[in-house]
Amino acid sequence: MKWTVTGAAGMLGQDLVAALKARGDDVVALDVAELDILDSSAVMEALGTPGASDVVVNCAAWTQVDSAEEKEDAAFRLNAVGPQNLAAACRASGARLVQISTDYVFPGNGTKPYGEDDLLDPLGAYGRTKAAGEWAVRASGADYLIVRTAWLYGEHGTPFPKVMAKLLTERGHVDVVTDQVGQPTWTKDLVALIIALIDAQAPSGTYHGTSSGQGSWYEFTQEIAASMGVAKEAVGETTSEAFVRPAPRPAYSVLAHDALRKIGVEPIGDWRQRWQAAAPAILADFVAKD
Template identity: 60%
Template sequence: MTRYLVTGAAGMLGQDLQLALAGRDVTALSRADLDVTDQSAVSAAVAGHDVVINAAAYTKVDDAESHEEAATAVNARGAETLATAAAASGARLVQVSTDYVFDGTGTAPYAEDGPTRPLGVYGRTKAAGEDAVRAILPDASYIVRTAWLYGAHGPNFAKTMVRLAGSHDTVSVVTDQVGQPTWTGDLARQVVAMLDADAPAGTYHGTNAGQASWFDFTRAIFSAVGLDPERVLPTDSSAFVRPAPRPAYSVLGHDGWAAAGIPPMRDWRQALDAAVAAGVLDQP
């Protein structure tokens, strides 16, 4: 029986990975359970497992600009430490990465093997993590880049928009950032499908299909939960100055799935409807 280790298990994706792996032999370790930068602790945790899925990450994009060492520790050294332990124990490693490894100036979906050019600390540290994993485990690792995640088990943009609708007549959302809203439930199931198919090692883009601006996404959220989408007003990024640069274009290509013989993830609108039906955006 395959034994799985999930790191970052208390996070939004980590919890959905546990659901996707229900009924299997899974060890789920949160940040409190495992410091991914501690080589001896990581080696002990990885021992005896066949697959490691690293969902541990420093994801505070703006904070990373002023806390580069903390972001580097988790996103770069943590990935390197897990890859080293996986190599020693003969395990496969799934490293979850991000669209922020690209600069967002593209006009066509980014290819899995395209050049990376991160603009900020978060993207640079995640790209360094990718490089470390590829160098240490070239034939037994998967880089799964994702973006614009929302889900039931953590704070996220979609849930914030629903919450704001309860206290604001209108919400203003940017039209000049385009990407792929992605349900963590779909991503978790795609990662499991990839592993079950014994897909070739390499880089895959784990995002729902299609594309949308944050404005488009918010209007779709409002419609899906029974709110008036006309309450969503358009604005642009100049209205929201943030410490970290945001990629203007974050659409990822999905050719890797076809090459591996695995169906790509469904359109983001279908995923959103399914997520809402599952109660993902219900307010507590």
């Protein structure tokens, strides 16, 4: 099977490319230097011919939530126009498109996990642009899988666990919000789910690629501290009011996994258990070695 990964230099893209190569698949890794997904002609030339690729996974995105409030036009181009271009090429070539989306397409005021078909009602610019990307892909006529994820962390870049670990190392204490609840999700688990969906020949549609269970940022940071050998008392409680940001954060970002179960694909395991598996690699620079 031939895969193409756009946004291949990002946190998710790097793990996806590595996993595909490890299992012996043919993978073409493209970042902006190799393919600008905003250039519709270039995208069609690269991916619009039958046989160019069997699966295109779009990991390219504007993920800077706060800056999207000031630069929504730029975020819209990358999060909506880019996927539209990829979808058009996939429709022309017959390739499957996997579009990575986000919990931010929902308003975050729910009390039960959001379903795959629940109404989209984003709070801010980032969510609006990602929702527009979903709509563009659905309307394209391409064979697509939209995979929403949330609270993503991995070995590459500076995800939340590394930021918290650095603060705990330097300050010995950190205050973290208790009133934002979600599902911390490891990039390698999301990669495995994407591959499982393709292997299962999942029907076109929307799926949720998040860990099971739920927890607050405060609870996640307590787990991070424990993995570092730091007392949980080093993590203090606070609320969102103390951390006013340009972009609104959803208070409740828990996603349901009914669509996965319906097709016989097992959702990602409980976030605490998955963190235990991920922690040694994520925190390698922060945990003292014997």
